[in-house]
Amino acid sequence: MQKEIEITIAPEHVTNEQIILQHLAKGLKVEISTIKQHKVLKRSIDARSRKVIYRLQVRAYIDENPIIEGNTINYQKVTSDKTVLIIGAGPAGLFSALQCIENGLKPIIVERGKDVKQRRRDLAAINKQGLVNTESNYCYGEGGAGTYSDGKLYTRSNKRGDINKVLQIFVQHGADQDILIDARPHIGTNKLPQIITAIRETIQNAGGEVLFDSKLTDLIIEEGKIKGIVINQEQELLANSVILATGHSARDIYELLHKKNILIEAKPFALGVRIEHPQQIIDSAQYHCDTRSDFLPPAYYSMVEQVKTRGVFSFCMCPGGIIAPCATDLNEIVVNGWSPSKRNNPYANSGTVVQVTLDDVQGYDPLRMLKFQSEIEHLAFDAGGGNLVAPAQRMIDFVQNKLSIDLPKNSYLPGVKSVMLDNILPDFVSQSLRSALPIFGKKMKGYYTNEAILVGVESRTSSPVRIPRDKETLQHPQITGLFPCAEGAGYAGGIVSAAIDGINCANAVLNN
Known part of the structure; x- marks a missing residue:
């Protein structure tokens, strides 16, 4: 007999097979000896309360052994006929x-x-x-x-x-x-x-x-x-x-x-910046602790807010990550983020972007959104001064419309330059970000801080052409x-x- 059940388990026990069996037996109201095998189907972290737990969706095989299913695809030789x-x-x-x-x-x-x-x-x-x-x-x-x-x-x-x-x-x-x-x-x-x-x-x-x-x-x-x-x-x-x-x-x-x-066809896309915090700030906020447990991975977040008629949202969040220069042509700045498998870098970054609609860029040219995207990337390059140095600003300074006197340490290797990002981003993008960031700070303790840096520009969230x-x-x-x-x-x-x-x-x- 097979039964599926969700169990909750402490992070330090998530890989302990014996404790998982004990939870299964208790939840299914059976003897441990009757559970011949079990298979974890899904695993997720639940940090909604102060006590962080893992939720496991598990299939238990009671008084029977599972049939081993092969998932390997055998690719046969193909000819040049087709x-x-x-x-x-x-x-x-x-x-x-x-x-x-x-x-x-x-x-x-x-x-x-x-x-x-x-x-x-x-x-x-x-x-x-x-x-x-x-x-x-x-x-x-x-x-x-x-x-x-x-x-x-x-x-x-x-x-x-x-x-x-x-x-x-x-x-x-x-x-x-x-x-x-x-x-x-x-x-x-x-x-x-x-x-x-x-x-x-x-x-x-x-x-x-x-x-x-x-x-x-x-x-x-x-x-x-x-x-x-x-x-x-x-x-x-x-x-x-x-x-x-x-x-x-x-x-x-x-x-x-x-x-x-x-x-x-011209297509809407999203435009903004990549925001980087010390990972410890995100861990503390999400896991309700001063120091993250060794049994928990670097914390993740997802933000979204409607500012008037525009959506502002986080995108491609990278715990323990690095901001990367992703330009594909000369004289442009494009930033993105990545993480190694262990996510063990000291910073957390995420694209934070604003919806750009077809009405924002007037005309009938199907390439008009692409050209608009490109113009912003070239402005960012010029503001940085070359060599892929990226324009940047501290978070609260940006919201309060102040030039940052200095910038925090960060992961962007080509380097950053203190710039008024308003001079690069369209007004509707700047104003939407300026409204949303303090709200994000109310949703997540510690998010709204001058220890966070905004690096421009995050512009390749999706294609501007369909x-x-x-x-x-x-x-x-x-x-x-x-x-x-x-x-x-x-x-x-x-x-x-x-x-x-x-x-x-x-x-x-x-x-x-």
């Missing part, structure tokens, strides 16, 4: 390639950047010298933006596809089993590159191809049908199906589509065989949702 071109080797591209192989199709991934190993040199140049390689950076290259910016796997995309399948594939390629049960699964920037490499090797071993340093520069279209692509201005690759999974920062792709009169597609076939309404996919097309937001959309597009290719 080829699918996949543009981009981010999570959408990689998972669409795996699904193509499952479907008996041969994927060829075309990636403008380098493999994960080669990317490291370019990231070091960004962090230490402020030098941006426009084809290899935090956003471009194998694994996409997520590879070196955290590997957070939390998603609300339950209705879009099989989240568990995505997590199982990560585990199959080296991720910790804990991601299958944690409420907020996280791999960590230090571990994700090896996992991405293993996924690529699976694709290649099954007969798929991955082409690096291969930039899409044109689409070959005849009579409304895709026939192939051009890479690096010279090489043609022919196929009747192209999955466009280029991510939210590949501005040249939007410009190419617009130049070829292929329908694209590439439309048919709801049923997932093809572009004008181009048969072109499948806009994931974040770059405006249909995903994060690693797991992008992976799911990649899987869905691969299945759409098969169905069509």
Whole structure:
């Protein structure tokens, strides 16, 4: 007999099998000896009261042993009879390639950047010298933006596809089993590159191809049908199906589509700053303590507030994390955040952003939101003075409209410069943040403090352009065989949702 039950347990006992058994027996009103095995299905922290606990959803096997189910996918060899071109080797591209192989199709991934190993040199140049390689950076290259910016796997995309399948594939390629049960699964920037490499090797071993340093520069279209692509201005690759999974920062792709009169649409996005606190402040507030227990991870938070008609919200929160320079072009500042698997850095950071609507940027140009985004990033670069030095301000100084005399120690390696952020951010963004931050401070003790630093700008929360597609076939309404996919097309937001959309597009290719 199998029974599922939720139990609560102290943090220091969360991995103690004997104590878990005692809680199960008590909750199920059975003898411990009758519980042959148990399996933790979900695990989450509940810090709503002063006594922090773990909540475990557990399946108990009473007087029976579980049937061991194999979750490993065996990828069979594919031939070149049916080829699918996949543009981009981010999570959408990689998972669409795996699904193509499952479907008996041969994927060829075309990636403008380098493999994960080669990317490291370019990231070091960004962090230490402020030098941006426009084809290899935090956003471009194998694994996409997520590879070196955290590997957070939390998603609300339950209705879009099989989240568990995505997590199982990560585990199959080296991720910790804990991601299958944690409420907020996280791999960590230090571990994700090896996992991405293993996924690529699976694709290649099954007969798929991955082409690096291969930039899409044109689409070959005849009579409304895709026939192939051009890479690096010279090489043609022919196929009747192209999955466009280029991510939210590949501005040249939007410009190419617009130049070829292929329908694209302006899309709302969010804009703001990345806010960093000492992790101890967040731990103390969330866990109601002076010092965090060794049995608890660095604390997480999520904030949202409606300021008049605009939403202000935290985004991509990184406990024990680092603020990273994520520009993809010269003379722009873009910041993001990441955490190692142990989340053991002394700072906590989160994007804190304001909704930008289509009405905020007047006109009919489908690229107008992208241009607006770019203008803010260039203003931030100019304010910082170059070398990816980022404009910054202490939190209370920002709210009180004061220039910070000095700035707190922080994790942003290229460096920060004290600047009035009002000179960079649009007035409606500044005023919305100025209203929301003190309210956030009332919701979480210690949040509203001058020990916190605001670093600008957080501008790549999502794509400012949507590439439309048919709801049923997932093809572009004008181009048969072109499948806009994931974040770059405006249909995903994060690693797991992008992976799911990649899987869905691969299945759409098969169905069509």
